[in-house]
Amino acid sequence: MTKRNFPTVTTAATFQIEYLRYLDDRGRAVTPLPEFAADPAALLRFYEAMVLMRSYDAKAIALQRTGQLGTYASMLGKEAVDAGVGFAMQKDDVFLCTYRDNGIQMLRGVTMRELLLYWGGDERGSDFAGPRRDFPVCITIASQCLHAVGVAYAIKLRKQPRVAVCMIGDGATSKGDFYESINAAAAWKLPVVFFITNNQWAISVPRSTQSAAATLAQKSIAAGMPGVQVDGNDVVAVHQAVQDALARARCGDGPTLIEAVTYRLADHTTADDASRYRPPEEVAAAWKHEPILRLRNYLSEAGVWNKSREEALLRRCNTEVQAAAQAYLDTPPPPPEQMFDQLYAVAPAAYAAQRAALLENAQAHGSDHAG
Numbered sequence: 001m002t003k004r005n006f007p008t009v010t011t012a013a014t015f016q017i018e019y020l021r022y023l024d025d026r027g028r029a030v031t032p033l034p035e036f037a038a039d040p041a042a043l044l045r046f047y048e049a050m051v052l053m054r055s056y057d058a059k060a061i062a063l064q065r066t067g068q069l070g071t072y073a074s075m076l077g078k079e080a081v082d083a084g085v086g087f088a089m090q091k092d093d094v095f096l097c098t099y100r101d102n103g104i105q106m107l108r109g110v111t112m113r114e115l116l117l118y119w120g121g122d123e124r125g126s127d128f129a130g131p132r133r134d135f136p137v138c139i140t141i142a143s144q145c146l147h148a149v150g151v152a153y154a155i156k157l158r159k160q161p162r163v164a165v166c167m168i169g170d171g172a173t174s175k176g177d178f179y180e181s182i183n184a185a186a187a188w189k190l191p192v193v194f195f196i197t198n199n200q201w202a203i204s205v206p207r208s209t210q211s212a213a214a215t216l217a218q219k220s221i222a223a224g225m226p227g228v229q230v231d232g233n234d235v236v237a238v239h240q241a242v243q244d245a246l247a248r249a250r251c252g253d254g255p256t257l258i259e260a261v262t263y264r265l266a267d268h269t270t271a272d273d274a275s276r277y278r279p280p281e282e283v284a285a286a287w288k289h290e291p292i293l294r295l296r297n298y299l300s301e302a303g304v305w306n307k308s309r310e311e312a313l314l315r316r317c318n319t320e321v322q323a324a325a326q327a328y329l330d331t332p333p334p335p336p337e338q339m340f341d342q343l344y345a346v347a348p349a350a351y352a353a354q355r356a357a358l359l360e361n362a363q364a365h366g367s368d369h370a371g
Contacts, residue, residue, distance in 0.1 A: 015221045017214075020241055021231040025289045027297030034240045040302035046087065046235050047295050047305070048313055050079035053103040054292060055317040056112050059325050060119060064270045068329065070121050073099045077233075077265035080291030081197050083107070084238025084260075088246055089165055094151050095134040096144040096166045100197070104167070108134060112324035113331070122334050123342040142172035145181035145194065152190035152255075163249040164192040165242075171202025173216050182223040182257060189254035193245045196257070197232065199264035204277040220257035232260030233291040265290065336362075 022037070024030050037043055057076055063069035075082065082103025089095065095108055102115050109130025118125030118137060126136040135151075138144040148166035155162045172178055173196060185192050196216050200207045213219060220227025226248070230237040238260055245256035263286035267274045274283075299305035340347055340355040347355065 015218070017217045017221075017227055017229055019229045019231075020237045021234050022236040022240070023231075023234045023294055023298055025233075025294060027294045027299075027301065029298070033236060036239065036243070037236045040299060040304045043236070043295065043299060044304065046083045046239070047292070047299060049083045049086070049103070049107060050235070050292050050295065051313055052317045052320065053079045053082060053106065055314070055321045056102070056106070056115075056324070059321045060116065061266075061270060063116070063325060064119075069116065069119050071269050071271045072119050073269045074266035075100050075103055077263050077286070077290055078197055078199065079103060080235035080238055080295070081195075081232050081260050081262060084235045085165065085167070085195060085242050088239050088242035090162075090246075091131075092133075092160075092162050093246070094155075094162065094164045095131065096148045096151070096164060097135065097137060098144070098167050098169060098172075098197075099137050099139055100169070101137075101167050105131075105134075110134075112321065113327045116325065116328035117331065120328065122331070123338055124331075124334060126342075142168060142175035142177035142181075144168070145172070145175075145178050148192050148194070149181045149184050149190060152185065152192035153188065155191050156188070161250050162191065163246050164190075165246075166192060166194050168194065168196055169202060170196060170198040170200070170207055170210060170216060171205065172196075173219060174202075174210055179219075179223075182220065182225065182255070185255040186220075186223045186225040189252070191249035191252075192255045193242065193249060194255065194257045195242070196259040198259050198261050199232075200262075201264050201268070201274070201278070203268045203272065204274075215259060217257060217259035223257070225255045225257055227257040227259070229259045229261060232262030233289050233294055235291060235295055262291070263289070 022029060022031055022033050053075060057074055060069060060072050061074060064072045078100065082101065086104040086107030089108070095104065097105060105115065106112065110128050114125045114128060116125070128134065135144065135147060145166055145168060148164045151164040155164065168178065182194060198207065198216055202210055215229050217227040217229040228241055230241045232238060241258050245258060248254070248256055265283065265286060296305060337355050337358055340351050343351070
């Protein structure tokens with residue numbers, strides 16, 4: 001019998017995905033907190049911002065339910081993600097967002113009135129008075145990943161100390177746009193951070209059927225960039241992970257992929273009924289891990305927060321949100337020609353003619369605008 005020689009099996013490479021968490025579900029520190037959070041009082045701004053986000057969110061839903069706002073995507077449950085990312089970014093960074101990142105936009109300088117105008121179907125809501133170089137809300141899934149690569153490439157060519165931050169949901173990681181983007185970003189060592197908000201549901205499709213991967217963060221391995229998974233309900237972990245990724249990108253070391261594991265506590269949008277596909281016990285269990293309660297417990301135990309401060313904060317947030325909502329409601333509706341004005345820097349001849357015809361018709365009927 002001929003003896004067969006088999007090749008020696010060796011390991012080509014090994015990989016691991018780290019999981020970052022500082023505060024457990026009850027708000028107790030499970031490991032020493034990073035420098036920025038060493039003083040519990042330093043976390044007050046995170047908490048106050050998260051409570052304001054939730055107040056705004058509740059008002060937006062109320063406006064939609066009363067016919068005063070269009071379809072709205074709630075950010076209920078991802079306040080730690082938004083505060084952690086928003087406070088980590090610098091003013092000159094470029095933000096590329098999904099439709100569920102209003103909290104980060106608020107911290108970037110987009111006003112609540114502008115956000116409500118956007119959800120009310122008014123394109124003036126995308127003409128931010130604050131972060132002029134941030135991108136408008138992206139509705140199509142994962143296309144902003146491609147835009148982020150282009151932005152980051154331009155930043156690198158100009159040798160600027162800026163970073164593109166691209167937000168996506170768990171469902172977006174199944175799109176080709178995502179894979180092409182992380183491959184290019186790592187190959188070209190671009191200053192970009194891809195942040196996955198894994199809220200367990202891509203509309204009605206659960207995470208378990210989206211991907212067989214144990215984590216979404218490990219998708220970074222094939223691209224050749226660092227990847228980390230964080231507790232998305234722990235604002236300390238989110239902020240630290242983003243700070244590290246931004247510093248890495250800023251000094252020329254390339255992109256990072258961050259996966260934040262959290263839960264979508266609301267319907268996908270106000271046009272959705274999640275009770276059709278999510279068991280109520282799953283949602284009830286998720287409420288026990290929600291980010292605002294967790295941080296409040298930590299701050300209370302640390303002696304820097306109490307009931308009277310909570311009540312004062314809620315009153316302040318309510319006043320601010322109500323004022324923004326009223327400013328939105330008091331804004332005169334946009335003229336019909338806005339549909340032409342917001343599409344191109346220079347309108348094609350066909351559209352210019354249509355716009356002129358619209359205004360001519362309005363003038364013929366004795367009105368400033370067609371209606």
